Amino acid sequence: MTIPTMIEGPDRRSAGQGVWGWIALGLAGLAVVPWYALGGAGIFSAGWFGSFPSPASAPAIWQIWNGKPWLLLPALPLLGAFAALFVPREQPLHGRLLACSGMLGLALLLAQGFAIDHRGPTLDALQHILSVSSTKQSGLGAGAALLGFAHLMLFARGLSRRGFCRGDAFTVGAITLIVTLIALFVFFPVLVVLLQAFTGPMTEMIAKTFDASIWSLACILGPLRCGVAWNTLFLAIVVGAGTTLLGLAFALIAVRTGFRFKPVLRILTVLPIITPPFVIGLALILLFGRSGAVTALMMDWFDIPRSRWIYGFTGIAIAQLLAFTPIAFLVLIGVVQGVAPSLEEAAQTLRANRWAVFRTVTWPLLRPGIANAFLLGFVESLADFGNPLVLGGSYDVLATKIFFAIVGASHDESRAAILAMILLVFTLLAFWAQQHWLGNKSYTTVTGKGDSGLPAPLPRNVSLLSYALALPWALFTVVIYVTIFFGGFVKAVGRDHSFTLSHYLAGFAIEWGASGLLFSGSAWGSFGITLWISAIAAPLTAGIGVLTAYLLTRQQFTGRRAFEFGTMLSFAIPGTVIGISYVLAFNVPPLELTGTGIILVICFVFRNMPVGVRAGIASLSQIDKSLDEASLTLGAGAAGTFRRITMPLLRPAITAALIYSFVRAMTAVSAIIFLVTAQYNMATAYIVGRVEAGELGLAIAYSSVLILVMVLAIGVIQLAVGERRIGRRSIATTPIPTTA
Amino acid sequence: MSQSGPASVEFRQVSKRYGEVTAVNAVSFTIAPGTLVTLLGPSGCGKTTTLRLIAGLEMASEGHILIGGEDVTRLSAAERGVSMVFQSYALFPHMSVLENASYGPTVSGLPRKQAEAMAAEKLALMGLSGFEKRLPSELSGGQQQRVAVARALVLEPRVLLFDEPLSNLDAKLRRRVREDIRELQQRLNLTVAYVTHDQEEALAVSDRVIVMANAIIAQDGSPRELYEQPSSLFVADFIGDSNIVDAGITAVRDGMADIRIGNLSLRLPHRGLGTGPAKLAIRPEAISMATDGQDSLDGEVIKAAYLGSHMEYSIRTPAGVFFVVNADVAQPRSIGSTVKITVHPAGATLLPEADRGQVTVRPA
Structure with missing residues (x-):
C-alpha cells in the first residue's frame, strides 16, 4: 500500500530541506549578490556586472577581506542553523538552535548597519577601534536583504519546531515576516519622527512645540490669525x-x-x-x-x-x-x-x-x-x-504646514516632525474615541435572520x-x-x-520622430511611472493584506491583538506624516531608499494594506473555518491550504483589495509628494505642480485622464481576477449546514 | 509513523488552556487499535477540544499525545496520519466530489491519475459512484456526509475522527448512518474516535465510551458499565434516565449492602460504601408497579403519558417523585390512582462516595 509514504509526506521530508534552503539563500546573500545598495537603477539593471567586484558592487565575502571585517558578524550565526541540522528535530535543542541563531543574525545585521553609517562609526567607542577612512558604509542592499530574510526564516522555522502555531512553519514564517516588515516600514519611521521631534535642546523643543504659530488663539479676540493646530x-x-x-x-x-x-x-x-x-x-x-x-x-x-x-x-x-x-x-x-x-x-x-x-x-x-x-x-x-x-x-492647516516646513526655504526637519506629531496625536485621539466610545455601542441589528418588516417612511x-x-x-x-x-x-x-485640444496635446502628444514613435507630451513620464508603480504595488498590497487577514482570522497565536493593531495602525496615520517619516527614516544608511521607485511601492503597500486586511477578514469570516482544518488533516499544511482552499474562495476580497490599492496608488498625493523625484514622478504630484504653476488646463485634462484610466483598470481587474468560481446561488439553495 | 494499519491513541496528562479557561484538564486515556471510542458529554465539557488535540488542530498546553506509540505532541495536523470528518462536513465548495476526495493524495504530491483512482475507490465504497463530477452544493445532506467520510478514508488514516457526524442529519437518517459508520469501522478495522453529545448514539456505536464533564473524564468504560454502574451522579444522570434517590445503608456484608428507602429494602453491591446515608440511582424501567405487596413504596400516579411502545409515569412517594417507564400499554394506570412500587436490583446501583460531588455540572 502506498499510504505510509504519503503520510510521511512532503512536509516531513522538506523539513530538513527547508533549513538547507534558507541557509543556502543566506550564503547567496553573502557571496553572490552585491551587499550594499547600488543606488540609481539598482540591482535590476545589469550594469553592476561590469565593475564587479568593486567596493560598491561586491558581495559581503569580498568586502570582509577588503576592509570591512565586521560583515562577518551577521554571517556567523548561519553556523548555528547548520549545526541544528545535526540535531534530531524532536529534540528541543534543534528548534532552539535555529531560533537563536536566526534572531542573533538579524540583530547583528541591523546592529552593524546602525553602528557604522555613511559618516563612519556612530558610537565613539567604535571610532577608536576602527580607522576612520575605511569605515563608512552606504545603505544595505540586495545581499544584506537576502541574508536578513534567510535569518528571519530560520528564526521562524525554529519557533515552529518549538510548537508555535501548531508547529506550522508557513504560519510562523508569514507572521514573522509581516511583523518585521511592519516594524520596519510603519513603526520605525514613526519612531524616527518622534526622535527627530525630541532631539536637540529641551528648551528649543518646548518652544517649537508650543509656538504661537501653532497654538495661538488670536483670531477669537481680534483680527489676527489663529494657530495652525x-x-x-x-x-x-x-x-x-x-x-x-x-x-x-x-x-x-x-x-x-x-x-x-x-x-x-x-x-x-x-x-x-x-x-x-x-x-x-x-x-x-x-x-x-x-x-x-x-x-x-x-x-x-x-x-x-x-x-x-x-x-x-x-x-x-x-x-x-x-x-x-x-x-x-x-x-x-x-x-x-x-x-x-x-x-x-x-x-x-x-x-x-x-x-x-x-x-x-x-x-x-x-x-x-x-x-x-x-x-x-x-x-x-x-x-x-x-x-x-x-x-x-x-x-x-497642519498637513500643508508640515510639507512647507520640509520643502520650503526654512527646511526645518524638527519643526516638521513636531507638526507631524501633533497631527498624528489628533488623528489617533479621534480613532481612539471611535474605538473606545463607540466600539461596543453599535446597535445595528443585522442578525442574518430574515426581517420581513417594511421600513417606516x-x-x-x-x-x-x-x-x-x-x-x-x-x-x-x-x-x-x-x-x-x-x-x-x-x-x-x-x-x-x-x-481646444491644446491641453491634452501638451500632456499626451505622440509624434512621429526620426526614431519612430515619440511620446513628446510632458505628462507621459509621470503617467508611465504612475501606472508602473501602481501595478507593482497593487498585487503586493492585496497579497500581504489577504495573507494578514488569513493569519488574523485563522491562526491562534500569542500577541494576535497587538499584531492586528500594528497592521491597522498605518491606516490611522495621515499621509503627510507617513511622507515626512519616510523622508526622515530612509534618507540615510542603513536603509537608504529615498529617490528610488522602491520607496514609493513600499509606501503604497503599507499605507493601503489595512484595506486588504479588512476585505480579507470580511470574506474569511464568511468561510467556515472547518474547511481549512479539513485540508490540514488531509495533509496539506498551511501553505497548501492557503493556496488551494483559501485563495480560490477569497477571489472577491482579492479583487476588491487589488482595485482599491491600485486606485489609491494612482490618486494618493499627501504621502508621495515627499518621496517623488524627477526620475520617479507620480501623476498626482505632477498635477499639483501644474496647478501651482498656473497651468490649470493641463492639470484638469490630466486629472480626467487619470479618472478614466482608473475606471478602465477597475474593469480589467474585475475581468482578470473575476468572481468566485462556485456560484453563490447554488450554495444558497442547498447550504452546507454549519451548526455551531 | 512508518507502518500502516490502525494505531492506538494515548493521552498522558494532557491539558489545554486558553488563557484563564481550561478546556481539557490533565486528561489521560488510551484508545486501543481497531476500536471505536466515543467522547461523550454535554456541550462545553472539552470533548471536541480533545478530538482536535488528537487531530493536531489544537496544540496541548501540557502533557503528551501518542499515536501508534509515537509522541506526536508537537507535530502539525498534516504530519499525524489522522483524518477527521467534520460536523459541517467541510467539503470544499469550489471543488467537485472527486476533487474533494482526491485532495489528500493530491497535496501529498501523488500524480493526479493515482490520486483520482484512490479517491474513486473510496467513493465507490461509500456508494457514491456516479457523483464524481457534482459540486458539494448539488448533493443532499446524507450524500455530503458520505463524501466527507470518503475523503477522510482515502489516505487510509491510522486514526479516523468524527466530530458529531450525525448532528446535521434528520432523525430517520441518523440511525442508519450510525450503523453504517460502525459497520465501516469494523469492516476496515479502523481506530475511530467519535464525539457526540447524544448518549443513545454513544451507547449504540461504541466499544468504549469516555464521558467528559468540566474538562475532565467523568467515567471511562464499556457502554454496559456506564449504564449499569455509573461512577457518579453526573454519569448516572447523563447516561439514560435515572431516579437519584436518598437511601440508607443499614448493613454491609459479603460485599453487599442492605439498603432501605422508606419501606422498601434492597440488596446491592456496596461499591466501597459503609453504613449510613447514601445516594442510589434507579433506572426508570427497573421500577415495577403493583396494587399490593410487601417490601414496597406507596405512591400516587401524578402524570401519565402514552408513547406507543411504552407508558411513562411520574409517581409521588414519601421518598420523592419517581420517573417510571412501563411496558404495559394495554392497561395504563390513571392519574390519581395509588400504586405500590418495587425496584429490580439489576437496574439500581449505589453511587460511590469518592466521585460524588466531584463532578458538578451546571444544569443544562
Missing part, C-alpha cells in the same frame, strides 16, 4: 459635521423614501474612490476662482466684483465637503439599513405615530453610526493635503429637509464633475470657452 481642528469639525449631515440626508433618501433616482445616488459612492482628492479643489478654482466661470457670470450679470474668496477656509471646507460626503453616505447607508424594520413596527403597534417612532426608536439607533461618520469625516479632513494645498491661500418634515439638503448638493457635484471633464477641452475656463 486650531485652524486644522476647526476645519475638521466643520467638515465632519457637514459631511455627516449631508451623508445622513442622502442615506435617508436612499433607504427610507420612494425617491426614483436611487441608482444615481449609488454612483455617488464610487466617485470619491476614483477621484484624486485635490481634483475637487481644482474644479472649484475653475468655477469660483478670480477668473472662474461662475465668477465671470456673476460679474457680467450682477456686477459682483471678482475676488479671491474661494481661497482659504471657505474653499477648503466646500472642497472637503464635496470630497468626503460620499464616505459619510457609505457609512450611514449601512447604519440606516441596519435599523431593523421590525423594531419600528413594534413601536407602531404600541401606538407611536411616525414622528414618535423616528424620535424614540430610529434616531437613538442611528446615533452611534452618526458619531462614527462624524469621526471619519473629521479624520479625513485632518489628513487631507491636496485641497488645502491648492485652495488654502493664507489659511494654513420618514416623517414628512424630515424627508423634506433631507431633499432640501441633498438635492442641491447632488446637483453641485454633477456640475463639479462636468467641469472636470470639459475643463480640459476649452482654452481657459471662465475666460475663453472655445474648444
